Amino acid sequence: MIREKYTKEKEKFKTYKEVFDEPTMRTIHKLTNEGHIEYVMGPISTGKEANVFLAKNSDDEFIAVKIFRTETSSFENMLKYIKGDRRFENIKPRKKDIVFTWCKKEFKNLEKAYNAGVDAPRPIISRDNILLLEFIGEGEIPAPTAKKNPPKDPKKWLTKILNMIKALYQKESLIHGDLSEYNILNFAEKPILIDIGQGVLKDHPAALELLKKDIENILNWFKRLGLKDIPEANKVYKEITGKKEDG
Numbered sequence: 001m002i003r004e005k006y007t008k009e010k011e012k013f014k015t016y017k018e019v020f021d022e023p024t025m026r027t028i029h030k031l032t033n034e035g036h037i038e039y040v041m042g043p044i045s046t047g048k049e050a051n052v053f054l055a056k057n058s059d060d061e062f063i064a065v066k067i068f069r070t071e072t073s074s075f076e077n078m079l080k081y082i083k084g085d086r087r088f089e090n091i092k093p094r095k096k097d098i099v100f101t102w103c104k105k106e107f108k109n110l111e112k113a114y115n116a117g118v119d120a121p122r123p124i125i126s127r128d129n130i131l132l133l134e135f136i137g138e139g140e141i142p143a144p145t146a147k148k149n150p151p152k153d154p155k156k157w158l159t160k161i162l163n164m165i166k167a168l169y170q171k172e173s174l175i176h177g178d179l180s181e182y183n184i185l186n187f188a189e190k191p192i193l194i195d196i197g198q199g200v201l202k203d204h205p206a207a208l209e210l211l212k213k214d215i216e217n218i219l220n221w222f223k224r225l226g227l228k229d230i231p232e233a234n235k236v237y238k239e240i241t242g243k244k245e246d247g
């Protein structure tokens with residue numbers, strides 16, 4: 001029985017060999033020794049840069065474990081968002097350092113979301129390429145993305161999401177930078193922002209362009225959902241930043 005369980009565990013990790021390389025296993029081990037992780041249960045998602053797993057902590061609570069792959073991430077793309085961020089000056093352009101910085105950046109951005117009162121998973125800890133987060137779901141079932149489960153009340157959601165963009169910008173000087181229905185979870189009809197690693201501060205060279213893109217993505221999505229009376233992107237942009245349309 002034990003042997004069978006062990007083989008199963010080994011199989012589970014083998015499938016994810018690319019994710020669970022030796023340094024990553026060592027980091028998991030450290031996090032386990034410190035009580036942050038009790039055991040990893042199974043995959044929630046395989047994304048472009050990271051894999052997300054369901055786990056339990058030593059208080060028997062579910063947590064999400066986001067593991068950034070250190071070999072197959074798009075480093076060039078990551079660097080675009082890291083350079084120009086005064087929180088991460090002097091980063092060495094080595095693959096490993098880029099990914100570790102990216103992971104820390106998502107942690108810090110999630111802290112900012114929390115401080116701004118914006119609904120996003122609470123960050124627990126970031127270590128190397130591993131980010132531990134509050135798990136968003138019911139029991140062990142993760143909340144679906146808003147792409148998969150669109151809101152029942154789009155009007156209410158649009159207002160909420162625009163207020164989230166505004167709170168991030170005005171209270172914490174942060175722009176999500178990849179906002180869309182794919183990076184919003186529908187948690188019992190409540191929007192939860194996720195995947196905020198690329199988020200930049202408002203003095204980043206690409207900040208305003210990213211903010212515009214976020215606003216447009218959201219407005220277009222609600223248009224596709226059939227919502228009427230959608231505000232103009234420029235008006236929203238101006239209200240959030242206090243700037244003129246092209247400022």
Ligand SMILES: Nc1ncnc2c1ncn2[C@@H]1O[C@H](COP(=O)(O)OP(=O)(O)OP(=O)(O)O)[C@@H](O)[C@H]1O
Pocket residue numbers: 044045046047048049050051052064121133134135136137142143144145182183194195196
């Ligand atoms: N805290 C969480 N609680 C529950 N599910 C989560 C959580 N974080 C992420 N997920 C799930 O994992 C998926 C991927 O997460 P995320 O978007 O942060 O990573 P990613 O690697 O950037 O993925 P992608 O490339 O698909 O955007 C999400 O769509 C969601 O289904």
Ligand SMILES: [Mg+2]
Pocket residue numbers: 047182183195
């Ligand atoms: Mg994502």
